[in-house]
Amino acid sequence: xxxxxxxxxxxxxxxxxxxxxxxxxxxxxxxxxxxxxxxxxxxxxxxxxxxxxxxxxxxxxxxxxxxxxxxxxxxxxxxxxxxxxxxxxxxxxxxxxxxxxxxxxxxxxxxxxxxxxxxxxxxxxxxxxxxxxxxxxxxxxxxxxxxxxxxxxxxxxxxxxxxxxxxxxxxxxxxxxxxxxxxxxxxxxxxxxxxxxxxxxxxxxxxxxxxxxxxxxxxxxxxxxxxxxxxxxxxxxxxxxxxxxxxxxxxxxxxxxxxxxxxxxxxxxxxxxxxxxxxxxxxxxxxxxxxxxxxxxxxxxxxxxxxxxxxxxxxxxxxxxxxxxxxxx
Amino acid sequence: xxxxxxxxxxxxxxxxxxxxxxxxxxxxxxxxxxxxxxxxxxxxxxxxxxxxxxxxxxxxxxxxxxxxxxxxxxxxxxxxxxxxxxxxxxxxxxxxxxxxxxxxxxxxxxxxxxxxxxxxxxxxxxxxxxxxxxxxxxxxxxxxxxx
Numbered sequence: 001x002x003x004x005x006x007x008x009x010x011x012x013x014x015x016x017x018x019x020x021x022x023x024x025x026x027x028x029x030x031x032x033x034x035x036x037x038x039x040x041x042x043x044x045x046x047x048x049x050x051x052x053x054x055x056x057x058x059x060x061x062x063x064x065x066x067x068x069x070x071x072x073x074x075x076x077x078x079x080x081x082x083x084x085x086x087x088x089x090x091x092x093x094x095x096x097x098x099x100x101x102x103x104x105x106x107x108x109x110x111x112x113x114x115x116x117x118x119x120x121x122x123x124x125x126x127x128x129x130x131x132x133x134x135x136x137x138x139x140x141x142x143x144x145x146x147x148x149x150x151x152x153x154x155x156x157x158x159x160x161x162x163x164x165x166x167x168x169x170x171x172x173x174x175x176x177x178x179x180x181x182x183x184x185x186x187x188x189x190x191x192x193x194x195x196x197x198x199x200x201x202x203x204x205x206x207x208x209x210x211x212x213x214x215x216x217x218x219x220x221x222x223x224x225x226x227x228x229x230x231x232x233x234x235x236x237x238x239x240x241x242x243x244x245x246x247x248x249x250x251x252x253x254x255x256x257x258x259x260x261x262x263x264x265x266x267x268x269x270x271x272x273x274x275x276x277x278x279x280x281x282x283x284x285x286x287x288x289x290x291x292x293x294x295x296x297x298x299x300x301x302x303x304x305x306x307x308x309x310x311x312x313x314x315x316x317x318x319x320x321x322x323x324x325x326x327x328x329x
Numbered sequence: 330x331x332x333x334x335x336x337x338x339x340x341x342x343x344x345x346x347x348x349x350x351x352x353x354x355x356x357x358x359x360x361x362x363x364x365x366x367x368x369x370x371x372x373x374x375x376x377x378x379x380x381x382x383x384x385x386x387x388x389x390x391x392x393x394x395x396x397x398x399x400x401x402x403x404x405x406x407x408x409x410x411x412x413x414x415x416x417x418x419x420x421x422x423x424x425x426x427x428x429x430x431x432x433x434x435x436x437x438x439x440x441x442x443x444x445x446x447x448x449x450x451x452x453x454x455x456x457x458x459x460x461x462x463x464x465x466x467x468x469x470x471x472x473x474x475x476x
Binding site (some may be wrong): 088139143145146157169292295297303310313318 | 351352353354357358359373377380381383385386387388389393395399418425431436440444470
């Protein structure tokens with residue numbers, strides 16, 4: 001760990017805690033309009049994380065801390081599962097494999113990927129903590145037809161396990177296929193369990209309950225190497241760029257999928273890492289990802305303008321019709 | 330049926346289809362397995378198609394609005410149908426706004442917007458069917474052939 005990196009992490013932890021405490025103190029001590037506004041703006045600060053993967057030693061402390069801290073959110077499915085139709089719909093059951101920690105599962109929201117290979121003639125071995133990247137414009141939340149996935153004011157993307165139906169669309173549209181399904185749990189059991197839905201989708205919620213209390217996510221707190229830093233997105237992105245520039249490293253997550261709130265900084269290019277890691281179900285890639293909503297962002301302007309343009313045309317049509325009738329008279 | 334009415338009805342039908350394609354049902358119930366229908370399970374494609382169709386629908390509804398507002402008498406069913414259209418349009422536009430980068434809407438609001446968008450569509454379908462069954466007029470055209 002470099003001195004500069006240590007300073008960054010400490011400053012960010014201090015700053016993060018100070019921001020939360022300042023907002024809480026202001027809200028309690030002086031419940032004025034000004035302090036309420038200050039607290040509200042503090043609540044709306046989008047937080048991002050920086051992962052300096054050159055520091056990760058794959059000790060697994062973050063994985064363990066995640067499981068311990070979020071264990072109360074893990075699924076407790078009812079068995080036997082309802083028979084589902086058509087028969088090609090299969091149950092996804094991880095309840096008997098809760099100890100699996102070498103991939104993402106409904107019971108393991110963070111795991112460590114290892115990349116070994118050679119870059120510029122030198123061998124490397126890098127460990128990469130993998131979890132949801134918490135996109136700025138998350139496809140899982142934008143395309144969930146049920147409002148179960150959403151992004152909050154702090155930039156945390158989470159899935160509401162009380163209403164999720166487990167259709168797995170969020171996993172399909174996520175470029176990294178992060179969310180994982182557990183059958184036999186959730187709202188679908190009370191609706192039409194044989195014909196619609198298939199459980200609940202689970203993924204990292206960046207310890208949103210802890211963050212709401214002004215604490216930092218468990219994986220960050222538990223890391224003995226200071227791999228992760230959390231703070232306001234602009235500051236963390238600036239730190240990621242500075243770190244990459246200083247070390248000749250590379251950044252992943254700043255522009256991927258239209259931008260995320262997770263920035264990996266690596267001494268090895270990510271296309272090299274992507275080729276070196278094991279990929280597959282529950283094991284996301286590190287390939288480049290474009291903005292999936294570029295078309296929608298342009299079309300949105302036409303959506304706003306269309307009713308106004310139509311109404312203006314309608315009024316003109318009526319006026320011209322009335323004028324024409326007057327002329328005939 | 331004149332051309333504008335045909336365009337309106339085809340647009341509504343296509344919006345219904347692409348709207349339901351937002352749910353993971355076409356892959357589950359084999360429609361996407363039919364040769365040539367694989368696109369029905371392509372969420373991104375149907376999302377863009379829903380936007381484009383919504384632009385057409387919103388322009389038509391905007392064009393109709395001054396005429397509708399000049400209507401001399403409103404039945405209870407007219408009001409219900411009108412409110413359904415208003416609800417669909419409003420929740421749809423909020424959803425589009427929410428999907429823009431850097432936008433923020435509370436998770437609770439997003440959930441209600443999603444549920445209400447679907448609910449208004451179901452209600453409009455029910456009301457249109459009821460009106461057609463009782464009076465023989467269609468909700469979209471209110472008996473006229475003009476959209």
